[in-house]
Structure formats: structure tokens, C-alpha cells
Amino acid sequence: MSGAPVRVGVVGFGYWGPNLVRNLDKLADADLVVACDTNEANLAKFSALYPYAATTTDLAAFLADYSLDAVVVATSAPAHFVIARAVIEAGKHCFVEKPLTLTSADAEELVRIAAERDVVLMVGHLMVYHSAVTYIKEVIESGELGDVLYLYAQRLNLGKVRVEENAFWSLAPHDVSIVHYLLGEAPDSVSANGAAYLNDGVEDTVFANLHFPSGRMANIHVSWLDPHKTRKFTIVGTKKMLVFDDMEATEKIWIYDKGVGAPSDAMAFGEDLTLRFGEIKAPFLKMAEPLSLEVQHFLDCCRNGQTPRSSGREGLEVVRVLEAVSESMRTGGAPVATGLETA
Ligand SMILES: NC(=O)c1ccc[n+]([C@@H]2O[C@H](COP(=O)([O-])OP(=O)(O)OC[C@H]3O[C@@H](n4cnc5c(N)ncnc54)[C@H](O)[C@@H]3O)[C@@H](O)[C@H]2O)c1
Known part of the structure; x- marks a missing residue:
């Protein structure tokens, strides 16, 4: 990747997503581009805080239309796998809140396809x-x-x-x-x-x-x-x-x-x-x-291809x-x- 800020989109702006977005938005290495949420009221809260970023309820459009480099997934856990898989298959670096998935089979699949697509997969093991x-x-x-x-x-x-x-x-x-x-x-x-x-x-x-x-x-x-x-x-x-x-x-x-x-x-x-x-x-x-150190680490890994401290594999081991x-x-x-x- 070039030295330009990482173009980041966020899926899920409920309780925890706003904390991730607040930190991302402060970092010079991130360009907060768009938020996706199935809940319109939560998207309205996002727009009020970040009027310069777009919003959508449509994940396919979110992945196709905004030239994103990386996506942060902060939906409730049952949605992590399907969304993260779509993100990785679209060739984008992917941060997923913890737990990575609800089954180790799903986590294994994410680790495998992230390696195949050569994208960063990081899990939000904040501590x-x-x-x-x-x-x-x-x-x-x-x-x-x-x-x-x-x-x-x-x-x-x-x-x-x-x-x-x-x-x-x-x-x-x-x-x-x-x-x-x-x-x-x-x-x-x-x-x-x-x-x-x-x-x-x-x-x-x-x-x-x-x-x-x-x-x-x-x-x-x-x-x-x-x-x-x-x-x-x-x-x-x-x-x-x-x-x-x-x-x-x-x-x-x-x-x-x-x-x-x-x-x-x-x-x-x-x-x-x-x-x-x-x-x-x-x-x-x-x-x-x-949280600021965590999101900065994700951006650094997106930039230099380094394996995150809380990698997809570590996410899989925790799910096991x-x-x-x-x-x-x-x-x-x-x-x-x-x-x-x-x-
Ligand atoms: N690292 C931490 O300390 C920490 C703390 C709290 C929560 N979390 C994690 O953050 C994640 C989110 O938790 P929360 O408490 O914010 O949940 P939440 O239910 O408050 O918010 C989830 C948001 O995702 C949206 N959403 C759900 N399914 C969606 C889909 N398919 N497409 C688009 N949007 C969808 C919901 O509308 C909602 O706005 C969970 O994985 C949770 O474990 C982490």
C-alpha cells in the first residue's frame, strides 16, 4: 500500500462500534469513508458525528462502491463470520471484534481465505x-x-x-x-x-x-x-x-x-x-x-503486511x-x- 491513509469502512455502529470509530477518526493513518449498519437509527447517529463519511444499509454496495482498503466489523458476534467472509472475499483487510466467530470451523475458514487473498485478518483482543x-x-x-x-x-x-x-x-x-x-x-x-x-x-x-x-x-x-x-x-x-x-x-x-x-x-x-x-x-x-493502540496496530499491519499481535490464528485459538x-x-x-x- 502507498503512504496514503488507509481507506476504512465500519460495519456495526451499536454500543462498541462508536468507540472504534472515535479512535479511527483521530488517527492520521485512517480515512474514515463509510459506515454500514442494518439499523437506520444507528446510522443517523454516525452521520451526526461524522457528516463527511457516507452511510449505507447495503453490505454489497458498502464493499463495492467506496474503494475501501480495510473494514472494521463491530456487529454482534453472530454476524461476524458472514460479514468478515464477504470482506475478505472482496480482497479487503479485515478487523473483527471478539470473539472472531461462534465456531472454530468458521474461524478456520476466515484464517484460510485471508491467507489465500493475502489480506490482514485481525481480531479485537483489546487487552x-x-x-x-x-x-x-x-x-x-x-x-x-x-x-x-x-x-x-x-x-x-x-x-x-x-x-x-x-x-x-x-x-x-x-x-x-x-x-x-x-x-x-x-x-x-x-x-x-x-x-x-x-x-x-x-x-x-x-x-x-x-x-x-x-x-x-x-x-x-x-x-x-x-x-x-x-x-x-x-x-x-x-x-x-x-x-x-x-x-x-x-x-x-x-x-x-x-x-x-x-x-x-x-x-x-x-x-x-x-x-x-x-x-x-x-x-x-x-x-x-x-483501543487507539489497537486500531493503530491494525492500520500498521494493513500498510506493511505484518501479522497482527491478535492475528486471525490467535482468534481461532481463542474460539477453540x-x-x-x-x-x-x-x-x-x-x-x-x-x-x-x-x-
Ligand atoms: N473489545 C471490547 O472490549 C468490546 C466491548 C464491547 C463489545 N465488543 C464487541 O463488539 C461487537 C459489537 O458489540 P455491541 O455491544 O456493540 O453490539 P450491539 O448489538 O450494540 O451493536 C451491533 C451493531 O451491529 C449492527 N448489525 C448487526 N448485524 C448487522 C449486519 N448483518 N449488518 C450490518 N449491521 C449489523 C446492529 O444494528 C448494531 O448497530 C461484539 O462482537 C462484541 O463482542 C467488544
């Missing part, structure tokens, strides 16, 4: 663009925490209750993608329990355990039925422990020099393990809006984990293989 997550990745790779033993994530709130997908499909793509990114591996099996207290058949509260080929484990707890808005991540390493609390305005990360160890010869005598309580630090984090969690919940928490160890 892997969060400055805190980037920082934590550096801390882990520096060895400061020692070996990561296990981690757990809590993403809880009262609402937003959805009916077209359960709380795990709605919220946990963030946590699964963070875990994959931080650990550099995907789980080979999962086991999960969930309950549908609010709407029959749609789990609003889920506890999932992810087991990794390295022997590490992660627990993800998501809920729409909780008194506290919680966005918390805890990582326990052999040397130190780290807590990332995204509800904190400034001190989002705390690193605890705490652990359990034995004096070099204590084990030989069968003595008790010793607890270590050391310094606690809250490192300074230079924060940028994750989501499917395995659903299967485990159906079978009362039985372990379910993800098939990812050989992927």
Missing part, C-alpha cells in the same frame, strides 16, 4: 494492546517473577447481560487472549462450570480452569451477576507475584517480592518451608488508550478454548481437550 499487559509481558520475560506457576483472572460486574452469547464468550476472550500472550502457549485442555441464573441456557457466571502443556494452570472467573466491577489478574511466580488491577486509575500493577522457599539445606532436614515477605512496588506505567469451555460446562465440568497442543 493485548493494553500498556499494562505489554509491561507484564516484559516483566515475565525479564525473569523478575521467576517461572510463572499459575495465574487467575476475574472479570465481574452486574451486567451488561446479553442473551446472544454467554458471559464466557462475551467477556473471557479478553482473559484467554491475555493468558495466551503472557504465557506464550495455549491450553491443551479445559474444565469449567457455569450457571445460568438470569436467562435459561445462557451462563452468566462461569469458572474455567485452563491446563497448559507446560504444566501451568490458569483460572478465569467471569460473571454478569456480581456486586463489584472487577478486572483483576494475579500471577504467581517462583520468585515474585504480580497483581494487575485495571479498576485502579493509576497504580494498576503491584509486584510483590513474596514467595515460599527453603533455606538451601532446610529441605534436606525436612524443615518447614519458609515464607518470604519482601518489597512491594507499583511501577510507573505510561498509559495510552488501548471458548468451545471447549462450553463443552465442559455441558458435561458437568469434565476435562475437554482443545486440540491446540498440535495446532
Whole structure:
């Protein structure tokens, strides 16, 4: 592509689409050209904010008439696959909100046709663009925490209750993608329990355990039925422990020099393990809006053909984990293989 701004169209201007568009419109590398939505009232809201861009309810015209380089798909999840497939088949770079699709077969097809057409396929795993997550990745790779033993994530709130997908499909793509990114591996099996207290058949509260080929484990707890808005991540390493609390305005990360160890010869005598309580630090984090970093990354990938950090393949792997969690919940928490160890 030339150095000209990337000509971008957006499909879906409901709750989340406006956030993506607000960020796209601010970036010099993007030219916001047109929005497509089946809901005329939402298109009217778009026009009021971006009068210089066109609108349409017709996806075929959207893809054919505006010389778009790239498309951002922010419809509700059930529409992702059909729209993303049309976008890729039209030869345009494609950003799809999470979850990439509702089945791994659909995700595989998108990954395959994007490779065939040589277009970028990126999924909106927003959290892997969060400055805190980037920082934590550096801390882990520096060895400061020692070996990561296990981690757990809590993403809880009262609402937003959805009916077209359960709380795990709605919220946990963030946590699964963070875990994959931080650990550099995907789980080979999962086991999960969930309950549908609010709407029959749609789990609003889920506890999932992810087991990794390295022997590490992660627990993800998501809920729409909780008194506290919680966005918390805890990582326990052999040397130190780290807590990332995204509800904190400034001190989002705390690193605890705490652990359990034995004096070099204590084990030989069968003595008790010793607890270590050391310094606690809250490192300074230079924060940028994750959504802005995410859309800039998409534009960069469109420009230089680079594989996105949250690639279509990563989107597929997350969908495999989501499917395995659903299967485990159906079978009362039985372990379910993800098939990812050989992927
Ligand atoms: N990254 C995040 O943190 C985050 C947060 C919220 C939502 N999301 C994701 O964003 C996506 C949209 O969620 P939402 O809450 O905005 O949903 P929404 O239902 O509020 O909005 C979806 C919009 O898409 C339109 N639409 C639906 N089907 C369409 C079709 N076939 N053609 C054209 N337009 C169509 C609807 O009319 C609506 O305007 C979902 O994938 C969701 O998971 C991501």
C-alpha cells in the first residue's frame, strides 16, 4: 500500500462500534469513508458525528462502491463470520471484534481465505494492546517473577447481560487472549462450570480452569451477576507475584517480592518451608488508550503486511478454548481437550 491513509469502512455502529470509530477518526493513518449498519437509527447517529463519511444499509454496495482498503466489523458476534467472509472475499483487510466467530470451523475458514487473498485478518483482543499487559509481558520475560506457576483472572460486574452469547464468550476472550500472550502457549485442555441464573441456557457466571502443556494452570472467573466491577489478574511466580488491577486509575500493577522457599539445606532436614515477605512496588506505567493502540496496530499491519499481535490464528485459538469451555460446562465440568497442543 502507498503512504496514503488507509481507506476504512465500519460495519456495526451499536454500543462498541462508536468507540472504534472515535479512535479511527483521530488517527492520521485512517480515512474514515463509510459506515454500514442494518439499523437506520444507528446510522443517523454516525452521520451526526461524522457528516463527511457516507452511510449505507447495503453490505454489497458498502464493499463495492467506496474503494475501501480495510473494514472494521463491530456487529454482534453472530454476524461476524458472514460479514468478515464477504470482506475478505472482496480482497479487503479485515478487523473483527471478539470473539472472531461462534465456531472454530468458521474461524478456520476466515484464517484460510485471508491467507489465500493475502489480506490482514485481525481480531479485537483489546487487552493485548493494553500498556499494562505489554509491561507484564516484559516483566515475565525479564525473569523478575521467576517461572510463572499459575495465574487467575476475574472479570465481574452486574451486567451488561446479553442473551446472544454467554458471559464466557462475551467477556473471557479478553482473559484467554491475555493468558495466551503472557504465557506464550495455549491450553491443551479445559474444565469449567457455569450457571445460568438470569436467562435459561445462557451462563452468566462461569469458572474455567485452563491446563497448559507446560504444566501451568490458569483460572478465569467471569460473571454478569456480581456486586463489584472487577478486572483483576494475579500471577504467581517462583520468585515474585504480580497483581494487575485495571479498576485502579493509576497504580494498576503491584509486584510483590513474596514467595515460599527453603533455606538451601532446610529441605534436606525436612524443615518447614519458609515464607518470604519482601518489597512491594507499583511501577510507573505510561498509559495510552488501548483501543487507539489497537486500531493503530491494525492500520500498521494493513500498510506493511505484518501479522497482527491478535492475528486471525490467535482468534481461532481463542474460539477453540471458548468451545471447549462450553463443552465442559455441558458435561458437568469434565476435562475437554482443545486440540491446540498440535495446532
Ligand atoms: N473489545 C471490547 O472490549 C468490546 C466491548 C464491547 C463489545 N465488543 C464487541 O463488539 C461487537 C459489537 O458489540 P455491541 O455491544 O456493540 O453490539 P450491539 O448489538 O450494540 O451493536 C451491533 C451493531 O451491529 C449492527 N448489525 C448487526 N448485524 C448487522 C449486519 N448483518 N449488518 C450490518 N449491521 C449489523 C446492529 O444494528 C448494531 O448497530 C461484539 O462482537 C462484541 O463482542 C467488544
